[in-house]
Amino acid sequence: MTFTEKFNAFKTILIKEYLRFIRIWIQTILPPAITTALYFVIFGNLIGSQISDIDGYRYMDYIVPGLILMAVITNAYANVVSSFYSAKFQKSIEELLVSPTPNYLILAGFVSGGVARGIIVGIVVTLVAMYFSSFEIHSFTLSLSVFVLTAILFSLAGFINAVYANSFDDITIIPTFVLTPLTYLGGIFYSIDMLPEFWQKLSLINPILYMINSFRYGLLGVSDTDIVTALFIIILFIAGLFSYALFLLNKGIGIKQ
Amino acid sequence: MKALKINNLKKCYKNGTDALKGVDLEVDEGDFFALLGPNGAGKSTTIGIISGLVNKTSGKIQIFDQDIDLDPATAKSYIGLVPQEFNFNQFEPVQEILINQAGYYGIDRATASQRAETYLRQLELWDKRHVMARQLSGGMKRRLMIARALIHQPRLLILDEPTAGVDIEIRRSMWDFLRTINQQGTTIILTTHYLEKPRACARTLPLLITASPLNTPACANYSPSSIWKPLCSISITIIITYPSPFPAVNYASLMTRPWKLTSKTQTVLIRYSKHYLITIFRF
Ligand SMILES: Nc1ncnc2c1ncn2[C@@H]1O[C@H](COP(=O)(O)OP(=O)(O)OP(=O)(O)O)[C@@H](O)[C@H]1O
Ligand SMILES: [Mg+2]
Numbered sequence: 349m350t351f352t353e354k355f356n357a358f359k360t361i362l363i364k365e366y367l368r369f370i371r372i373w374i375q376t377i378l379p380p381a382i383t384t385a386l387y388f389v390i391f392g393n394l395i396g397s398q399i400s401d402i403d404g405y406r407y408m409d410y411i412v413p414g415l416i417l418m419a420v421i422t423n424a425y426a427n428v429v430s431s432f433y434s435a436k437f438q439k440s441i442e443e444l445l446v447s448p449t450p451n452y453l454i455l456a457g458f459v460s461g462g463v464a465r466g467i468i469v470g471i472v473v474t475l476v477a478m479y480f481s482s483f484e485i486h487s488f489t490l491s492l493s494v495f496v497l498t499a500i501l502f503s504l505a506g507f508i509n510a511v512y513a514n515s516f517d518d519i520t521i522i523p524t525f526v527l528t529p530l531t532y533l534g535g536i537f538y539s540i541d542m543l544p545e546f547w548q549k550l551s552l553i554n555p556i557l558y559m560i561n562s563f564r565y566g567l568l569g570v571s572d573t574d575i576v577t578a579l580f581i582i583i584l585f586i587a588g589l590f591s592y593a594l595f596l597l598n599k600g601i602g603i604k605q
Numbered sequence: 606m607k608a609l610k611i612n613n614l615k616k617c618y619k620n621g622t623d624a625l626k627g628v629d630l631e632v633d634e635g636d637f638f639a640l641l642g643p644n645g646a647g648k649s650t651t652i653g654i655i656s657g658l659v660n661k662t663s664g665k666i667q668i669f670d671q672d673i674d675l676d677p678a679t680a681k682s683y684i685g686l687v688p689q690e691f692n693f694n695q696f697e698p699v700q701e702i703l704i705n706q707a708g709y710y711g712i713d714r715a716t717a718s719q720r721a722e723t724y725l726r727q728l729e730l731w732d733k734r735h736v737m738a739r740q741l742s743g744g745m746k747r748r749l750m751i752a753r754a755l756i757h758q759p760r761l762l763i764l765d766e767p768t769a770g771v772d773i774e775i776r777r778s779m780w781d782f783l784r785t786i787n788q789q790g791t792t793i794i795l796t797t798h799y800l801e802k803p804r805a806c807a808r809t810l811p812l813l814i815t816a817s818p819l820n821t822p823a824c825a826n827y828s829p830s831s832i833w834k835p836l837c838s839i840s841i842t843i844i845i846t847y848p849s850p851f852p853a854v855n856y857a858s859l860m861t862r863p864w865k866l867t868s869k870t871q872t873v874l875i876r877y878s879k880h881y882l883i884t885i886f887r888f
Contacts, residue, residue: 349678353711360708364701439692443702443753446656446686447709448678605618605659 357449365461380419384473388480403570409481413564414536419473424466424499428506451597462503491566504589511602608634608792614664624650640796648796656686685759689766695739710757724752743770764795
């Protein structure tokens with residue numbers, strides 16, 4: 349394939365992925381907006397007003413970065429896992445497998461679809477957040493980088509989950525039992541400084557902690573972890589997951605007999 | 606040039622099923638070739654491997670001289686596939702399915718839309734272009750898959766059971782359609798259980814019948830009765846040539862009988878080109 353042909357193929361996958369989640373926006377875009385609004389009303393407004401400031405920020409403002417990033421993580425992951433699994437389930441993945449589109453573009457296309465949904469949901473959630481809170485963005489570049497990198501990372505993770513999934517149950521197990529706990533324990537609602545030392549140390553092996561804190565640093569300028577370390581960890585994960593996902597695709601695991 | 610060359614193709618599925626035990630096959634460019642065989646003979650497995658959907662265990666495949674292992678992208682770009690089972694996204698509109706498929710072959714959207722219109726009209730689906738695929742009838746879905754397979758204008762069109770679930774009227778026009786694109790230069794390979802289909806395309810019934818052990822140069826034996834003798838041997842090739850010196854041969858019963866006689870039948874290949882039709886029985 350020439351470069352233009354490859355570009356056309358990639359664009360096709362991306363547009364298809366985009367239309368898929370836009371077509372069902374009531375299931376894909378609206379729920380995170382509602383959930384975030386509820387978090388703000390309950391944790392921010394009602395309970396948050398009883399909690400003292402953290403790192404010089406009102407509790408309401410402190411939880412904003414974590415809530416935005418949680419929406420990005422969940423939605424990027426959910427988009428790719430359900431889209432790729434249903435392509436497998438309906439066998440429509442064969443449309444791509446018989447075509448000359450190289451595997452890395454198939455992967456990039458699905459991942460970009462997840463990133464697109466992560467970004468759109470992230471923006472919606474940010475708009476909701478702006479209604480409830482007020483802060484000035486500390487570093488726009490850093491915030492945007494972490495935001496996009498996180499979306500890429502979890503789109504890749506969703507892809508790998510979909511490759512191994514053999515039933516619709518399999519695509520909810522990881523989000524429910526791994527992703528959600530790690531996200532909640534990743535310091536959305538608290539600073540790990542508030543934890544006993546043992547739990548602080550334990551928290552440090554949770555990769556999501558680094559993402560939430562570097563995003564919080566981008567937005568608010570405060571963090572529990574070192575930013576360079578955090579970015580390094582995120583990029584390392586992306587490289588690892590991308591290579592592994594591509595390996596699975598090249599081998600045809602879960603998609604070829 | 607050969608449109609397809611298969612050498613000693615073997616496939617053993619993970620569960621231990623030996624689906625292909627060494628298939629050799631050549632299809633000339635411009636041929637209209639039918640792979641015939643009972644359920645489970647290995648037709649879909651062969652097609653799956655050719656088109657990159659199934660990993661082979663061993664063997665070599667070339668599509669217009671391009672090895673599918675060495676240059677898969679080029680080999681794939683030559684092939685259009687109509688699979689046996691529906692494999693499109695049921696929740697996508699008909700037209701989008703075609704435009705997307707074109708995109709996967711690197712075709713830009715404007716060209717893709719034009720071609721989608723051409724093929725949707727030819728296959729009588731234009732009125733349904735905005736309908737979700739799942740709302741099509743079975744026969745329409747089958748035609749949708751034919752249109753989709755043609756969207757990048759492949760040199761080799763492979764159809765696995767293309768007429769399953771298609772009514773007689775449409776079936777006839779589908780054969781006419783396939784014959785036309787074959788005459789325009791597209792090589793066609795199709796599978797079927799029924800002789801009626803290749804026969805409809807083959808214009809007349811095959812006439813000259815030959816039998817020989819497989820993998821030996823085509824046969825010297827020219828009597829229809831010779832077909833029955835080698836059935837007990839390991840493998841035979843039957844070549845049926847057009848036009849027939851044996852008009853009395855009931856070809857249809859010939860085709861079905863040996864399958865009932867032996868459960869060891871593996872693959873039956875029928876090949877139709879301008880002058881002859883070849884059938885290979887494997888036992
Ligand atoms: N995914 C699979 N896993 C294991 N065995 C399989 C698989 N697909 C096919 N087989 C086996 O391989 C053999 C060949 O099957 P295949 O589908 O190629 O036959 P076919 O000639 O297309 O049959 P049909 O006329 O029914 O479509 C059969 O014994 C079948 O059970
Ligand atoms: Mg089959």
